Amino acid sequence: xxxxxxxxxxxxxxxxxxxxxxxxxxxxxxxxxxxxxxxxxxxxxxxxxxxxxxxxxxxxxxxxxxxxxxxxxxxxxxxxxxxxxxxxxxxxxxxxxxxxxxxxxxxxxxxxxxxxxxxxxxxxxxxxxxxxxxxxxxxxxxxxxxxxxxxxxxxxxxxxxxxxxxxxxxxxxxxxxxxxxxxxxxxxxxxxxxxxxxxxxxxxxxxxxxxxxxxxxxxxxxxxxxxxxxxxxxxxxxxxxxxxxxxx
Amino acid sequence: xxxxxxxxxxxxxxxxxxxxxxxxxxxxxxxxxxxxxxxxxxxxxxxxxxxxxxxxxxxxxxxxxxxxxxxxxxxxxxxxxxxxxxxxxxxxxxxxxxxxxxxxxxxxxxxxxxxxxxxxxxxxxxxxxxxxxxxxxxxxxxxxxxxxxxxxxxxxxxxxxxxxxxxxxxxxxxxxxxxxxxxxxxxxxxxxxxxxxxxxxxxxxxxxxxxxxxxxxxxxxxxxxxxxxxxxxxxxxxxxxxxxxxxxxxxxxxxxxxxxxxxxxxxxxxxxxxxxxxxxxxxxxxxxxxxxxxxxxxxxxxxxxxxxxxxxxxxxxxxxxxxxxxxxxxxxxxxxxxxxxxxxxxxxx
Amino acid sequence: xxxxxxxxxxxxxxxxxxxxxxxxxxxxxxxxxxxxxxxxxxxxxxxxxxxxxxxxxxxxxxxxxxxxxxxxxxxx
Numbered sequence: 181x182x183x184x185x186x187x188x189x190x191x192x193x194x195x196x197x198x199x200x201x202x203x204x205x206x207x208x209x210x211x212x213x214x215x216x217x218x219x220x221x222x223x224x225x226x227x228x229x230x231x232x233x234x235x236x237x238x239x240x241x242x243x244x245x246x247x248x249x250x251x252x253x254x255x256x257x258x259x260x261x262x263x264x265x266x267x268x269x270x271x272x273x274x275x276x277x278x279x280x281x282x283x284x285x286x287x288x289x290x291x292x293x294x295x296x297x298x299x300x301x302x303x304x305x306x307x308x309x310x311x312x313x314x315x316x317x318x319x320x321x322x323x324x325x326x327x328x329x330x331x332x333x334x335x336x337x338x339x340x341x342x343x344x345x346x347x348x349x350x351x352x353x354x355x356x357x358x359x360x361x362x363x364x365x366x367x368x369x370x371x372x373x374x375x376x377x378x379x380x381x382x383x384x385x386x387x388x389x390x391x392x393x394x395x396x397x398x399x400x401x402x403x404x405x406x407x408x409x410x411x412x413x414x415x416x417x418x419x420x421x422x423x424x425x426x427x428x
Numbered sequence: 429x430x431x432x433x434x435x436x437x438x439x440x441x442x443x444x445x446x447x448x449x450x451x452x453x454x455x456x457x458x459x460x461x462x463x464x465x466x467x468x469x470x471x472x473x474x475x476x477x478x479x480x481x482x483x484x485x486x487x488x489x490x491x492x493x494x495x496x497x498x499x500x501x502x503x504x505x506x507x508x509x510x511x512x513x514x515x516x517x518x519x520x521x522x523x524x525x526x527x528x529x530x531x532x533x534x535x536x537x538x539x540x541x542x543x544x545x546x547x548x549x550x551x552x553x554x555x556x557x558x559x560x561x562x563x564x565x566x567x568x569x570x571x572x573x574x575x576x577x578x579x580x581x582x583x584x585x586x587x588x589x590x591x592x593x594x595x596x597x598x599x600x601x602x603x604x605x606x607x608x609x610x611x612x613x614x615x616x617x618x619x620x621x622x623x624x625x626x627x628x629x630x631x632x633x634x635x636x637x638x639x640x641x642x643x644x645x646x647x648x649x650x651x652x653x654x655x656x657x658x659x660x661x662x663x664x665x666x667x668x669x670x671x672x673x674x675x676x677x678x679x680x681x682x683x684x685x686x687x688x689x690x691x692x693x694x695x696x697x698x699x700x701x702x703x704x705x706x707x708x709x710x711x712x713x714x715x716x717x718x719x720x721x722x723x724x725x726x727x728x729x730x731x732x733x734x735x736x737x738x739x740x741x742x743x744x745x746x747x748x749x750x751x752x753x754x755x756x757x758x759x760x761x762x763x764x765x766x767x768x769x770x771x772x773x774x775x776x777x
Numbered sequence: 778x779x780x781x782x783x784x785x786x787x788x789x790x791x792x793x794x795x796x797x798x799x800x801x802x803x804x805x806x807x808x809x810x811x812x813x814x815x816x817x818x819x820x821x822x823x824x825x826x827x828x829x830x831x832x833x834x835x836x837x838x839x840x841x842x843x844x845x846x847x848x849x850x851x852x853x
Contacts, residue, residue, distance in 0.1 A: 181778045185832040185842040192633075198836060200814065201791035205836025222629035227494065228637075237635035243625035245497045246637035247490065248520050254487040255494025259625075261478035262452040262500040266627055284490070287483035361797060361833040394791075401791040 188212035190221045192241050197232075201401020203391025204232060206358045207300060207367075208239055211271070214372045215242065218379055224267040225259055227252040231273035232306045250281025253288035256295045267378060269296040274313035275305045278338050282314075285340075289384050292349030296378050297386045298371070299340060302393035303412060310396030314338045317415055322396070337415065341388040345421030351383030354420040357390040359409045370420075382425065390416055431610045437572045438463035438602040440610075441505070441531060441595065444579040446471055449615040451500040452478040454491035456510060459543040460599035461533035464505045485510035489517030489530070496521070496528040497636040499624030501583045501616050505531035507599070508549050509540060512557065518592060519558030522653070523638025525623070527586035529579070530564075531595040533602040536760020544760025545599035545683055550737035553596050554711035561650055563657045565593045565664060566711040568681040572606040578708075580611045587616075589660055590623070596710060598733070600683045600762055657712070666708035669721055674703040676775045677725035679718065679742050681707050683762060684731045691768035702772055710738065718745040727775045729753045731768055733761070780827055781819040782841040788816035794831035794840070800824045803831060 187193060191212035198204045215221045221242055228236035230249035237244035247255045252270035260268045277285050277299050288295065304322050305311040311324040315337050319328040345353035352374055356367035367389060374385035390412045392404035399407060435443070442464045445453070453468040465481065472479035478495070482488035488504045496502040506514065511532045521528060534549045536542040553566045565585060569575035579595055586593040620626075625636055640646040680688045685706045695702050705721050707714050722728050728751055730739045735758045746752060755771040757763050781802075788810065794817055795803045802825060806818035817839070819825070825842075832840035
């Protein structure tokens with residue numbers, strides 16, 4: 181017998197605090213496998229967000245620094261500028277990246293920092309109990325949009341992958357989903373491509389991942405995963421929006 | 429051979445930091461410290477070190493936090509409204525015990541205020557403007573040379589205690605030009621103190637963080653920070669004072685002390701028995717040393733460019749309000765020597 | 778040596794693996810781990826084709842999968 185599947189070296193053997201069916205666990209694994217396969221674990225510094233993934237340092241077998249809410253791209257910039265030999269990534273949710281951190285992500289992208297951004301889009305603020313996020317869909321009910329998000333007063337969702345792609349500096353911007361084995365494998369390839377761009381000093385790489393949040397969506401894990409493909413994908417198209425290498 | 433040059437305060441501070449082995453500078457323009465950011469934008473790339481003009485002061489302090497978590501010497505500079513924006517980052521860095529240097533070239537406030545020199549951020553610096561119980565080590569230079577010397581030393585102090593250090597200057601200090609002797613170039617010695625994030629090669633992974641959720645762990649950490657500050661207070665208090673039994677002992681820091689020195693010189697020439705107690709570290713504050721000095725003098729006159737902030741620390745030291753007079757100049761203006769002279773003469777009565 | 782190894786302690790009973798198994802050999806065990814979750818079990822290890830779908834969708838690294846050595850190559 182040979183081992184067909186096991187935990188990547190870049191992840192610690194930990195029981196996570198994520199809810200049953202939450203996408204974070206899958207994304208952690210995809211990043212972990214990527215760090216293993218690109219031989220990056222020992223020179224990686226991850227920047228943890230404020231959000232469900234705040235305890236990133238309990239799950240990743242790499243050096244991690246905890247950023248204030250939204251500031252991860254600024255920390256990542258600082259790290260990479262003084263230690264450009266290290267592999268630097270940020271791991272952020274909707275509120276962290278697209279709300280309070282909007283300034284930091286746009287400017288890190290605008291400067292074209294040679295870092296990798298993993299953006300987990302689950303259309304709500306998970307950790308604080310399901311409030312509206314900049315990525316919440318129109319008419320979506322959350323704890324702060326009890327009658328559904330009204331675009332007239334609450335605005336429209338931000339399509340971050342497209343916004344980043346429209347800047348001159350970034351090297352890569354894409355959106356994937358992790359709903360089924362085929363798409364999860366595709367997401368893995370995209371994440372690996374993004375990290376490899378940093379390895380080759382090719383610039384700023386951004387991967388947005390549509391992810392399930394069963395608890396705050398009030399759905400079972402199976403229903404939540406289905407909602408990602410049905411409702412979320414119709415607003416957030418999958419694809420590669422910018423790729424200077426043109427290979428993805 | 430140490431060089432002697434005529435330099436603007438802002439630029440001298442920048443050069444001193446460079447010579448101390450500064451590896452990363454992250455800043456945002458704000459008057460009256462723009463010369464620092466501009467100077468750094470030219471000098472840092474020359475020395476092949478990192479410079480970023482950040483998109484805001486919020487971003488700047490967080491770039492410092494990230495970069496400094498790798499163990500490299502990093503710095504940001506700003507002025508009052510920008511330092512207000514950095515309070516979150518400062519709290520995080522103190523909680524995570526990440527060393528770095530922050531320079532405040534104070535201007536008038538509150539809010540947008542003006543661009544004149546002020547000392548109105550004493551409370552913010554010494555009482556902590558960010559959330560939680562934490563302490564910055566705060567130095568208040570009163571000449572450009574002192575600003576150079578303190579900035580040059582600040583990185584090692586910061587690293588010794590894993591605690592951010594603030595240089596509390598003001599617009600006058602930043603803008604004035606004086607002759608300075610610049611220190612020699614040095615670099616941070618290569619070391620691994622066991623906390624720096626450098627990539628988990630050949631060791632367990634490390635984390636730099638201020639979150640401590642497990643029961644009892646945050647209490648433990650706060651007590652550790654408290655012990656650390658007690659140690660800093662025992663070791664690092666600095667002040668300037670010539671022993672004496674004065675009729676009026678002026679207590680002032682920074683530029684206010686600088687102007688007061690002229691007033692005191694004039695009054696001494698007229699035969700008056702007056703002296704100066706000048707805290708160099710305003711945090712930790714020299715409570716014990718001031719109490720001793722004050723006990724020998726008849727009257728204490730606190731002179732500050734604000735509405736009365738260090739005044740509270742003086743009152744805490746001296747424990748005798750009747751003995752304490754105060755003159756303040758808030759609103760981004762300096763005293764003239766005559767103004768302070770007149771106040772001292774009032775106190776002498 | 779089994780093909781399908783389940784770390785019951787880590788399973789959160791989300792059921793996503795059950796949805797994707799092409800051989801329908803995964804089901805809730807109706808037993809509970811220390812965390813209080815109804816964890817999954819494999820009811821027919823023999824039939825597993827090691828497609829890895831379960832492990833790929835699992836958010837909790839519950840599965841460790843082994844592939845049999847090729848025919849005639851002896852015990853791996």
